[in-house]
Amino acid sequence: MRIDNLTQNLIASAQAQQVQAEDDTFKTRLEAAMSEKDKDKLRTVCQDFESVFLNMMLQSMRNTVPKSEFLGQDKGREMFEGLLDQELTKDMAKTGGVGLADMLFKQLTINQNKPISDTK
DSSP: OHHHHHHHHHHHHHHHHHHHHHHHHHHHHHHHHHHHTOHHHHHHHHHHHHHHHHHHHHHHHHHHSOOOTTTOOOHHHHHHHHHHHHHHHHHHHHTTTTSHHHHHHHHHHHHHTSOGGGGO
C-alpha cells in the first residue's frame, strides 16, 4: 500500500510537470505565431490548445465512471488510457473537435490586425 501511494505521488508530480511544460510551450508558440503573423502556425497552436482542453474533459469524464473489477485496474492500463486519450483528442482537434480551435483562431487573427492598445 505504501508503494501505491508513492507511485500515485510520482505520477501526479509527473503530470503536473507535464502540464507546466505544455503551458510554457503553448505560450511561446502562440507568441511566436502572433509576432510572425503566420496563420498556419497559429492554427496549429489553436488546435493544440483545443486538444489539451478536450483531453482534460475526457479525463474528467473517465473519472466519473465507476471502476470495475471485471477487467482489473493497474498502472499500465491507466498509462495506456492516458496516452490513448491524448492521441484521440489530437485527432479530434484536427478534424474540427468542438469548434474551440476555430473560434480561437478567428478571434486571434482579428486581434492580430489591431494595435495592442485596442485589444483591451
